[in-house]
Amino acid sequence: MDRVASSASDSAAAVKLRSCSALNTLHHETRQEIELLNKQICVKDNIIVDLKARLGRYERICMAVGDNESVVVGPSKSLLESLCKEILKLKQKRSDGELRASRQAEEIQRLTVQLREKELELERVRCQPDHEKDQEVHRLRADLEERERAEATRAVLCTSLAEEADQLRGQLGVTVKVQRLNCQWQKYDSSREDYIRGLCQRLKETSGPGLGSISTGLLQREISRLNDLLEEKMSECARLSGEVEEMRRHYKERIQTLEQQVLIYTDDFKSERADRERAQGQIHDLKEQIYQLKQQLHKKQGASRASKESREVVVPMCRVHIGHRISSRRHKDSPEPLLRTAAELQQQPAAAAIAAAAAIAAAATPSPAWSERPGLSELQCPRCLATFSDTDAAEYLNHCEECARI
CATH class of the missing domain: 1.10.287 (Helix Hairpins)
Structure with missing residues (x-):
């Protein structure tokens, strides 16, 4: 559960980092655009100053053509209005860009603060000991x-x-x-x-x-x-x-x-439900143990096959009824009660799986006599007393799991 929470917090922090980097790039691009606009405004201002100087030169100049009346040469009103509108547009655009840049800077600062808080919280969760996590759970x-x-x-x-x-x-x-x-x-x-x-x-x-x-x-x-x-x-x-x-x-x-x-x-x-949950957890643990024993058995079978190929001595077949011996000893030592509670009935498959795991472990660990005299043996189910040969260990394990589920 803690791993899931830490992974979720890590993914959230990664998303925050990506968003912050994207906002940072946008901020830099906006700054570059603002600088470019400022340069353009400076150029336009220079052009306007130049035009004003030119207009100042030609202001109040009266020109007479022939016998006609003198004409006053000056700047046209449409030109002045268009220049003023252009100036206003550029100023508005510059103010909008500055406002957007300030907002983006504030957003980047806020996201940076949140990212620091998340990193501190994640570090605190990582540094938190296991017993405190268990207490919290x-x-x-x-x-x-x-x-x-x-x-x-x-x-x-x-x-x-x-x-x-x-x-x-x-x-x-x-x-x-x-x-x-x-x-x-x-x-x-x-x-x-x-x-x-x-x-x-x-x-x-x-x-x-x-x-x-x-x-x-x-x-x-x-x-x-x-x-x-x-x-x-x-x-x-x-x-x-x-x-x-x-x-x-x-x-x-x-x-x-x-x-x-x-x-x-x-x-x-509620108590019965808790017992069922505990029994399910025990069954899950036993399944994991059986899977590990299967892996060990497969490894030991490969080693035994390699040793059998290297040796040429033939040993007479020996029949070993492991499950039968375990079940008979259990019946002799402690007879089962006739009446069982619901929790015992639920734990019966777990006990059968434990017996099967013990039988597999006993069959998988070779004794000194078996190491000196390799031969064939038989495996027997502790519940239905079905026998399997030593070479069919995987089938025997599957059969034990099915018997434990019944």
Whole structure:
């Protein structure tokens, strides 16, 4: 990453240098053009002075031709106007050239200052030690993770707030319904009282003095019945309000548990992603090691072939099952657990690639006995137990890579 940044800064500095050199050449060309224009202006000024002197000589000269009137010989107005216009044009051109030259000089100075700043910054980055660069990279990664965590928390809070808003809307609808029922009950109670008053009034008007006790008893029974009905409705309203509060508390607790679960799932997902990235990095390192071992094996195969051609002693064939021995020892020493986590399943190809690299290294480093008695051997895959001859080492390595990817 630092190399990329340094190369980008070097390229930017080279571009700045090229632009500065181009501006410098333009500035020199402009100066030369201004000097040429100044010379031309001096020549024109000399010509004008000469012409003025000539005109001064011929000013106010009266010439008489024959018997005609005398004629005053002087400079023509058109000539004077054209000369004045030419002078103004040259002066304007000179002022424009000087202004452009000053602007270009200022631009060159500004670009030079910027180039010096960039060079100082590049030198500071180059002189910066590696541990400070690593600290800067770690700090940037920590900031990025903190921002991702904040974004995830913000998203979870937004979803939880949206759910809570929906629940509050539902509770508000229930509350509105209860209030509407309460208003209806109040209207019914007021209408009942009005009806009772009207009934009492009619009974008083229609009944005689002997029926007063009977009407009073009826009224008392009706009032008691209506009071019981009112108490039932009030108890029902209290029960509904209690249910609403209970549902609100239950939903609030459920929202809190869901928020905690979402945070836990987010942390698990981030840890799994970090494990996957580490496993990918290990696989990449193992691939590089396998490539290096391939190069070493090719070199040693060339050396062994040269030694085989120089020697004429025939040695009986010896079969070496490297991968089988390694796998059997591993099964005997430490049996694998039956249950594996996701990180172990992801690291299984890396372990297989390590075993293959160890087998290749063991096969590539010849022992003293093999150096004294060169012969043929067989290579065996540690996963599928497929055998390959010593001459097919490249095919064996490709097969090990494919088995490690599966």
